[in-house]
Amino acid sequence: xxxxNQGDETMTHSKTTTSSYGDRLSNSLKGIxxxxxxxxxxxVLLFWNEGNYIKTYKAxxxxxxxxxxxxxxxxxxxxxxxxxxxASALATTQDILSDDLFGVNENAIKLSxxxxxxxxxxxxxxxxxxxxxxxxxxxxxxxxxxxWSAKPISSGAFDEEAEHKNTILxxxxxxxxxxxxxxxxxxxxxxxxxxxxxxxVAAEVQLTDEEIRQWENVLTGKPQTEEKPxxxxxxxxxxxxxxxxxxxxxxxxxxxxxSMDVTPVETTPANVPQEKxxxxxxxxxxxxxxxxxxxxxxxxxxRITLTKVLPAEISIIAKVNGSTFGQxxxxxxxxxxxxxxxxxxxxxxxxxxxxxxxxxxWILRIIGIILVVxxxxxxxSILPSLFKVLPFLGNLVGAGVGLFCFLxxxxxxxxxxxxxxxxxxxxxxxxxxxxxxxxxYGLMQATKKQKA
Numbered sequence: 001x002x003x004x005n006q007g008d009e010t011m012t013h014s015k016t017t018t019s020s021y022g023d024r025l026s027n028s029l030k031g032i033x034x035x036x037x038x039x040x041x042x043x044v045l046l047f048w049n050e051g052n053y054i055k056t057y058k059a060x061x062x063x064x065x066x067x068x069x070x071x072x073x074x075x076x077x078x079x080x081x082x083x084x085x086x087a088s089a090l091a092t093t094q095d096i097l098s099d100d101l102f103g104v105n106e107n108a109i110k111l112s113x114x115x116x117x118x119x120x121x122x123x124x125x126x127x128x129x130x131x132x133x134x135x136x137x138x139x140x141x142x143x144x145x146x147x148w149s150a151k152p153i154s155s156g157a158f159d160e161e162a163e164h165k166n167t168i169l170x171x172x173x174x175x176x177x178x179x180x181x182x183x184x185x186x187x188x189x190x191x192x193x194x195x196x197x198x199x200x201v202a203a204e205v206q207l208t209d210e211e212i213r214q215w216e217n218v219l220t221g222k223p224q225t226e227e228k229p230x231x232x233x234x235x236x237x238x239x240x241x242x243x244x245x246x247x248x249x250x251x252x253x254x255x256x257x258x259s260m261d262v263t264p265v266e267t268t269p270a271n272v273p274q275e276k277x278x279x280x281x282x283x284x285x286x287x288x289x290x291x292x293x294x295x296x297x298x299x300x301x302x303r304i305t306l307t308k309v310l311p312a313e314i315s316i317i318a319k320v321n322g323s324t325f326g327q328x329x330x331x332x333x334x335x336x337x338x339x340x341x342x343x344x345x346x347x348x349x350x351x352x353x354x355x356x357x358x359x360x361x362w363i364l365r366i367i368g369i370i371l372v373v374x375x376x377x378x379x380x381s382i383l384p385s386l387f388k389v390l391p392f393l394g395n396l397v398g399a400g401v402g403l404f405c406f407l408x409x410x411x412x413x414x415x416x417x418x419x420x421x422x423x424x425x426x427x428x429x430x431x432x433x434x435x436x437x438x439x440x441y442g443l444m445q446a447t448k449k450q451k452a
Contacts (some may be wrong), residue, residue: 011144016137042371043416049368050420053361059334060357064350065319066328070185073185080320084328086346090191091197092311095179101172102288104208109182109197110309113175116148118291118301120155120164139203146299150174167300169219169280169290172413184316188324193316196339203308219280219290315344316349339352365417373409380405400450407446411439 063084070080071086096105103109123143144164155166167313182189182197207215281287291301317338318325327335338349379400414436421428 006067010146013140014139014141014415016074016139028113028280029382030163031378031381033323035375035381038249038375038378039068042368042375044373046368046413046416047366047420048419049134049361049364053357054424055142055334056357057070057354059330060350060353062330062334063317063328067346069346070320073187074340075186076323079186081322082320084319086315086349087184087319088313088315088343089185090311091182091184091194091314093128093179093182095181097177097179099175099177099203099306102205102304104203104205104306105306106203107195108203108308109179109312110200110305111175111177112200113172113173114150114305115172116150116303117152117168117235118146118297118299119149119153119168119297120158120272121145121153122145122158122164140195144348146295146297148303163300169302170302172302172304175220177340184314184325186323187320190284190324190326192327192337193314193318193325193339199309199312200307200343201310203306204286205283205288207283207288212283215281215290216279260313275425313342314340315349316338317346317349356378369413372413373406376405376409377402404444404450407439407443411436411443413440 003145021067021306035160066380067084067086070085071078073087073089091109093109094107097106097108097114099111102113121143121144125141125143127139129137138397142159144158144160152171153166153167155161155164158183178191178194188431194367195207204369280290282291284294288295288304291298292301294303316325317336319328319337324335325338329335334425338353340349340352383397383401415433418433418436
């Protein structure tokens with residue numbers, strides 16, 4: 001069954017499959033092995049996470065007591081050598097970053113090229129229905145939507161490829177450049193700090209008329225014409241010759257001229273002669289669009305966005321190594337450094353590091369608990385499958401197994417956390433053990449009710 005909405009941007013169809021009682025039992029047996037692996041992974045993650053949190057907490061506290069304030073960074077002061085310092089200053093550079101494909105030359109800390117492709121996306125959802133005798137009917141719904149994607153999507157694996165074939169006008173690589181030398185007063189910043197500097201703004205595209213025509217020829221598969229001289233009086237103009245423009249990386253075969261609106265849009269450069277005005281290249285500020293109309297995208301269109309990061313005030317906590325900075329190594333072997341945009345005090349930066357450590361611990365803790373509970377459900381899924389001969393009986397057993405796995409998974413997770421804390425903070429571990437005892441008691445009571 002296939003349906004299409006009015007805007008023709010979303011299409012769906014469904015497929016129904018059946019599996020026998022034997023197939024379901026076989027899948028449940030396979031789930032036992034997979035569940036056992038997940039159980040081990042979840043247990044190890046929970047134990048490691050608690051230890052990592054404590055080690056990181058101690059490293060931050062040690063760094064907090066060791067850090068000193070560097071008020072002046074206009075000169076390299078030997079007195080700070082090897083010390084952990086907090087400083088705020090302007091991060092700047094004299095480097096010029098260039099994107100020759102799109103005529104961008106900027107004095108910036110970073111220059112990025114982001115490429116997106118307008119493609120069909122396949123999403124699936126399933127609904128199952130038990131049948132008397134132990135079989136199962138599965139209805140899979142495939143939904144196809146036109147969306148922008150960071151990578152070309154192969155439609156060969158789609159369930160329904162014929163009506164959702166993906167093509168692309170051209171493939172262009174993403175690109176990220178970072179200035180070689182970024183100064184921080186008299187100091188230079190290392191890579192791990194440079195890469196953290198943010199604040200992207202538009203980097204205006206300035207392609208010449210000749211470069212635009214060359215792009216048009218690449219997209220339409222026309223042979224390159226003899227290159228015309230470029231007005232070198234324009235500082236931002238860049239000559240795009242055949243060595244700079246790699247035509248072998250473009251897929252011109254996917255260009256469907258029959259489905260394109262060839263009406264020129266307002267974003268087309270006005271100084272190009274009418275008969276040669278590009279039909280498939282549109283430039284607006286820092287965006288280059290490959291396609292007939294940026295307002296009505298078609299499958300295969302490409303959108304390139306250029307951004308830059310300009311010099312900005314930053315705050316750092318790092319160890320002084322000569323005229324640059326490095327990571328601080330705590331006594332327990334954990335490394336530490338901190339970075340914030342703008343002028344931020346040392347107290348707020350350390351507070352932020354503690355908050356980030358706590359949040360990371362809780363995220364991994366929740367993931368570990370979910371892994372344990374899911375693994376138990378997979379290992380015990382054979383029980384409801386055995387009773388699926390009568391669907392209502394299988395559902396009843398499944399509900400009991402689900403409750404048992406949830407309570408058992410929570411109890412085991414708390415036990416692992418308590419054992420991990422025994423190595424670091426025995427008093428808190430005792431409290432956790434009491435919680436484990438309460439969970440086990442609740443599990444026993446629930447089991448008695450299920451038996452009744």
